[in-house]
Amino acid sequence: MLKGLIRGDFSEDYSANIEIIGNSKVIIGGVKSIIEYEDYIVRTDTENFIVSVQGNGLSMNSYKDNVIIVCGRIKGVMLDGERV
Amino acid sequence: MILINVTLEMTGSIETFLNEVRKKGLVLNSLHKTDEGKIRFTVYRCRLNKVVAIADKCGMKYNIVSQKGFALKILRYRKRYGLFIGASACLLMILISSLFVWDIKITGNEKLSEYDIVARLENSGFKRGMLISKVEASKVENRFLTDLDEVSWMAINIKGTTAYVEIREIAQPPELLDTSEPSSIYAVRDGVIASVYDYMGYSVVKTGDTVSAGDLLVSGNYTDKYGVEYKLHSMAKVMAYTVHTNSVFVPFEASEHIKTGKAHSKYSLKLTRFIIPLYFSKKIIYNNYDITQTEKILSIADDFILPVGILKTTYTEVFDVRIKKSREVALAEAYEKIYNSEYDLVGLNILDKKYQVSESDKGITVKAIYECYEDIGISRKID
Numbered sequence: 001m002l003k004g005l006i007r008g009d010f011s012e013d014y015s016a017n018i019e020i021i022g023n024s025k026v027i028i029g030g031v032k033s034i035i036e037y038e039d040y041i042v043r044t045d046t047e048n049f050i051v052s053v054q055g056n057g058l059s060m061n062s063y064k065d066n067v068i069i070v071c072g073r074i075k076g077v078m079l080d081g082e083r084v
Numbered sequence: 085m086i087l088i089n090v091t092l093e094m095t096g097s098i099e100t101f102l103n104e105v106r107k108k109g110l111v112l113n114s115l116h117k118t119d120e121g122k123i124r125f126t127v128y129r130c131r132l133n134k135v136v137a138i139a140d141k142c143g144m145k146y147n148i149v150s151q152k153g154f155a156l157k158i159l160r161y162r163k164r165y166g167l168f169i170g171a172s173a174c175l176l177m178i179l180i181s182s183l184f185v186w187d188i189k190i191t192g193n194e195k196l197s198e199y200d201i202v203a204r205l206e207n208s209g210f211k212r213g214m215l216i217s218k219v220e221a222s223k224v225e226n227r228f229l230t231d232l233d234e235v236s237w238m239a240i241n242i243k244g245t246t247a248y249v250e251i252r253e254i255a256q257p258p259e260l261l262d263t264s265e266p267s268s269i270y271a272v273r274d275g276v277i278a279s280v281y282d283y284m285g286y287s288v289v290k291t292g293d294t295v296s297a298g299d300l301l302v303s304g305n306y307t308d309k310y311g312v313e314y315k316l317h318s319m320a321k322v323m324a325y326t327v328h329t330n331s332v333f334v335p336f337e338a339s340e341h342i343k344t345g346k347a348h349s350k351y352s353l354k355l356t357r358f359i360i361p362l363y364f365s366k367k368i369i370y371n372n373y374d375i376t377q378t379e380k381i382l383s384i385a386d387d388f389i390l391p392v393g394i395l396k397t398t399y400t401e402v403f404d405v406r407i408k409k410s411r412e413v414a415l416a417e418a419y420e421k422i423y424n425s426e427y428d429l430v431g432l433n434i435l436d437k438k439y440q441v442s443e444s445d446k447g448i449t450v451k452a453i454y455e456c457y458e459d460i461g462i463s464r465k466i467d
Contacts, residue, residue, distance in 0.1 A: 033103040039121070059117035063102055071116075 018051060018077065026053050026070045026077055034060075034068070042070045049079040088129035088153035089113075093122045096144035104138045124149065178390070185214055186245040187381075187389040193251055196234060201251065204232050213356060213391070216242055244387030266315035269302035269461040271295045275324030278457060285318025295324065295460070304466050315466055322461035328432070328454040330425050334418040335447035336411075339404050346370070346401040354379065354393040370401040411448065415441065418450040426452075433457040 017029035028044055028051050035050065036043040042053045042060060058072035091114075094101065102123075105112060112125035112135075127135050129151070139146050161167055188205070190198050205211065208227035210219060221240040228238055237252040269285065277293045285302040289295060302320040307313050348369055353360040381393040409417070422439070436455040441448065 033106070034099040037098045037102070039117070060102070060123075061116050063106060063115060064111050066106070 020074065020077060023055075023074045024071060026074055027067065028053075028070070029067045031063075031066050031068050034063075039072075042068075044068060052076075052078040052080065054078070087155035088151055089126050090129050090132050090151050091124065091126045091149040092132075092135070092146050093118065093124045093149050094139055094144045094146040095120075095122045096139075097142050098123050098144075101139060101142040101144050104142060105135065108134065108138065110134060110138075129153070178384070181390050182245060182388065183216055184245060184391070185210075185212060185216055185219065185242060185247045186391050188212060188247045188249055190249045190251065192253070194253055196232075196251075196253060201249065204228060205249065207231060210240065210247070216245075219247075244385060245389045246387045263317045263319075265317055266304045266466040267317050267463045268300060268304045268466055269318045269320050269322065269463055271297055271299045271301055271322070271324075271460045272462045273297045273326055273460055275326035275458075275460050277301075278323045278325055280320060280322050282318070282320040285316050285320060287320065287322075289322070301461050318463065320461055321459055323457060324460045325435070326456045326458055326460060328429060328456055329451060330422065330454075331449055331451040332418045332421040332425070333447055333449045334409070334414040334421070336409050336414055337446075338407055338409065340407050341374075341402050342405055343374075344401040344403060347398055348401075349396055349398045352395040352397070354395050356391045359395060368399055370399055372402050372404070373399045374402055375399055411443070414448045415450070418448055422450050422452050429454060429456075 017027075019027040021027070028046070030046045031051075032045045032047065034042070034044050037060060039058055040054065040056060042058050044051050044053075053070045053074060054076045055072050055074040058070055058074075060068055061071050062069040102112075110127070110131055112127060115123065115125040118124050136146070188202060190201050193201060202211075205224065205228060208224045208231060210224040210228075219240070219242065221242075224240060225238050229235060234253055234256075235251050236254045239250045241248045241250070263284075274296050275294075277289050277291055277295060279291055280287045280289060280301070282302050285304050286306055287302050289299075289301050295301065301322045302318045304316040304318040305313065306316060351362045353362055376398045378396045378398070379393050380396070382390045384390065419439075432454075434454050434456050438453045440451045440453070442451070443449070
């Protein structure tokens with residue numbers, strides 16, 4: 001899954017693929033754009049959701065092929081504004 | 085340019101910048117946020133202008149933190165012409181070396197030695213150090229096969245700077261016995277005749293006779309009752325009881341060569357046939373030493389041998405010590421030597437064996453006596 005996301009292999013409906021690894025890393029696939037990038041929050045726009053990663057000392061360590069990797073102390077991942 | 089990585093730090097509207105970068109299909113490596121809230125990433129130098137243009141468009145403030153890469157290291161030495169000349173000369177030498185045959189590998193030989201084959205190849209116009217373009221494999225093969233009757237087929241394949249010579253030796257037919265040549269059979273050793281099977285010729289000994297080495301056993305000379313002399317090729321199997329002896333002496337005191345653990349190596353450069361010492365002093369620092377030599381041929385790949393090698397000569401310091409052996413140790417050593425020498429008697433039918441031990445002040449002797457049953461006849465031409 002992880003490798004697939006990094007390569008950019010997404011499901012056909014192009015909805016966000018999210019993988020949470022412990023409380024230190026979140027991988028989000030299908031990212032259209034970054035809305036907010038702060039130490040405490042990273043908000044990204046995907047096809048169906050706005051994915052918010054909350055935590056402390058957040059840092060985006062990769063942004064390639066519509067996949068971002070957010071590292072730091074993760075406190076929560078929220079999906080809002082479902083647009084079907 | 086492509087080999088240079090540039091690390092940048094930026095502040096400002098990070099989100100807008102990252103989205104623009106993604107839209108342009110650019111890749112930012114090692115992206116992360118610093119403690120000061122800046123983003124730091126690495127891009128290839130060839131994409132720097134595009135990234136900077138996006139940063140300017142997004143109103144970002146940026147600074148170049150570092151530039152790294154192989155190309156920069158090369159550029160650092162761009163005024164050191166000696167390095168470039170040396171590297172170019174080295175490359176040129178490798179290129180020139182690749183035009184010659186530097187190694188010959190021979191396979192398929194069983195009876196013929198590699199040394200003989202290489203010598204015959206030289207006679208046929210193929211040797212180490214010759215230009216690959218000058219090698220006429222088919223002509224060399226023809227000359228080689230004409231010159232050497234023991235080889236039925238051969239092929240020369242050149243890969244890199246190595247020539248692979250594959251040969252097939254002719255299976256020699258067994259030597260035909262020339263029965264037209266008159267001969268008699270003589271004893272090769274002392275013994276007591278056990279049996280005589282004379283297929284051709286006339287036996288002059290019978291069962292129970294004692295014979296000495298050199299005695300006539302079966303004669304090829306025959307005179308019939310009319311006085312006519314015939315000369316025959318004798319063929320016979322003369323079985324006899326013989327005695328073989330072997331004795332081993334092991335002294336109680338012996339000198340042994342022991343390594344001290346100290347060693348000193350000297351290196352030489354080997355260029356084809358020439359050896360260039362890579363040391364100044366020829367003096368050897370040990371009084372007693374053993375010498376071992378190893379040669380390391382430089383190669384780029386398995387088939388790409390260069391005409392350059394390193395010759396390592398190692399001088400290992402040794403000293404001689406006098407070792408005293410107990411009777412038991414000396415006896416065990418003597419028996420071990422006797423048992424090892426028994427391999428020489430393979431093929432003989434040993435009926436019985438006895439060991440006699442004798443001891444003196446200087447050492448111990450073990451004498452082995454083997455009673456055997458064997459064919460003692462040997463054919464010799466009648467003059």
